[in-house]
Amino acid sequence: MTPSSPQSNGPASTDDAERLATFEKRIAEGGVIEPKDWMPPRYRQQLIRMMSQHAHSEVVGMLPEGNWITRAPTLRRKMTLIAKVQDEGGHGLYIYCGTETLGVDRAELIEQLHNGTAKYSSIFNYPTLTWADIGIIGWLVDGAAIVNQTMLAKASYGPYSRAMIRICKEENFHKRQGYEICATLAAGTPEQKAMVQDALNRWWWQALMMFGPSDKDSPNSAELMKWGVKRKSNDDLRQRFVNLTVPQAQAIGLTFPDPAMRYDEATGDWHFGEIDWAEFKAVVKGDGPCNRERLAARRKAHDDGAWVREAAEAYAAKQRAARRAVAA
Amino acid sequence: MTSPTIATAPKGGETQWPLWEVFTQEEAGAPHQHAGSVHAADAELALQNARDVYARRNEAISIWVVPSVTIIASTPEDVGPFFDPANDKAYRHPQFFKTPRGVRVF
Numbered sequence: 330m331t332p333s334s335p336q337s338n339g340p341a342s343t344d345d346a347e348r349l350a351t352f353e354k355r356i357a358e359g360g361v362i363e364p365k366d367w368m369p370p371r372y373r374q375q376l377i378r379m380m381s382q383h384a385h386s387e388v389v390g391m392l393p394e395g396n397w398i399t400r401a402p403t404l405r406r407k408m409t410l411i412a413k414v415q416d417e418g419g420h421g422l423y424i425y426c427g428t429e430t431l432g433v434d435r436a437e438l439i440e441q442l443h444n445g446t447a448k449y450s451s452i453f454n455y456p457t458l459t460w461a462d463i464g465i466i467g468w469l470v471d472g473a474a475i476v477n478q479t480m481l482a483k484a485s486y487g488p489y490s491r492a493m494i495r496i497c498k499e500e501n502f503h504k505r506q507g508y509e510i511c512a513t514l515a516a517g518t519p520e521q522k523a524m525v526q527d528a529l530n531r532w533w534w535q536a537l538m539m540f541g542p543s544d545k546d547s548p549n550s551a552e553l554m555k556w557g558v559k560r561k562s563n564d565d566l567r568q569r570f571v572n573l574t575v576p577q578a579q580a581i582g583l584t585f586p587d588p589a590m591r592y593d594e595a596t597g598d599w600h601f602g603e604i605d606w607a608e609f610k611a612v613v614k615g616d617g618p619c620n621r622e623r624l625a626a627r628r629k630a631h632d633d634g635a636w637v638r639e640a641a642e643a644y645a646a647k648q649r650a651a652r653r654a655v656a657a
Numbered sequence: 658m659t660s661p662t663i664a665t666a667p668k669g670g671e672t673q674w675p676l677w678e679v680f681t682q683e684e685a686g687a688p689h690q691h692a693g694s695v696h697a698a699d700a701e702l703a704l705q706n707a708r709d710v711y712a713r714r715n716e717a718i719s720i721w722v723v724p725s726v727t728i729i730a731s732t733p734e735d736v737g738p739f740f741d742p743a744n745d746k747a748y749r750h751p752q753f754f755k756t757p758r759g760v761r762v763f
Contacts, residue, residue: 363733416713427693435696644699
């Protein structure tokens, strides 16, 4: 992620048409685009939109879990949850710095998150009611994220793809952490098993929604696939996730809240029922159970941290002044 | 540890600290490679942030942080002429030279 120097994407000309042709040829050949390379303004915009949403999701994703750090049932669970939440903060940073190579400021992106103009994954607008939810989030939410991010690790934009490779390595720890919690509860008392089954019932459909609208209703998919940012469609990724997850649930004796679910011998896929897209749209628009609470918590964390930023800044200024005095 | 003086530009009351590029060395003898970047008020904090962000799992035994503004890079537009001198000197590669028949291990 080299210092960015966003070139002006001036008026369309024959020059631009030529550059666009070279750009698209390079992508078609599996080439990687780097920050200083020419790119169509629309490619830059789409990447900024997608990468910043992704970074925001990592950061907001810390909130539902942070809620359970003080309530984790054992020291081992507490330590691993803290480590997971710390990773999510790190993931946000990797992607923010990738986004900055496109010529946009991190401060600007964070402002968009805080004033509600930027989006983040709607899954984080649901409440974490019990300890089992923390297990389910690690297993299903991080599991779904891995399926998506494994594809994005091959994205055509170098800084994004490199951030994803780094993130994928770490998400595996998250998924196992969550699955271990679920397996332990599923093998526990009847109450514990009921608690984890209830959590699965509440999160399953939301996890499926994480892959975004169905291909036929996804406004950005075609363009993102043409430019190699995405390599697989939302529906393909969703199917892959379901196929991976069903046997994992069966192994620990949990079931899915979907009467339509069945194995299709012909395709080898697990068929699943219709997703409630009206709910998805409402939550994306800001009307989920926790949208307001999450943003308020995020803003408070940022504001409460102001003194730390000011202190670091003051200390750095003092050090600079001291060096100047020595040099003089 | 010395930190170069870099102008910091507060934006609308919001401090946007300078950007630092992070290079990590995975093991002794390996080169330092670019890992990513961090924002930090000074070099010491940049180093600590880089450790927390890029070396949480023993990925590094050594870290460099470099103010991003001090990096001078070649540009994609100049790649052709800039690397030209290498293109017409095939004799810099061992394959350029013929070895007599019968010499198997060289």
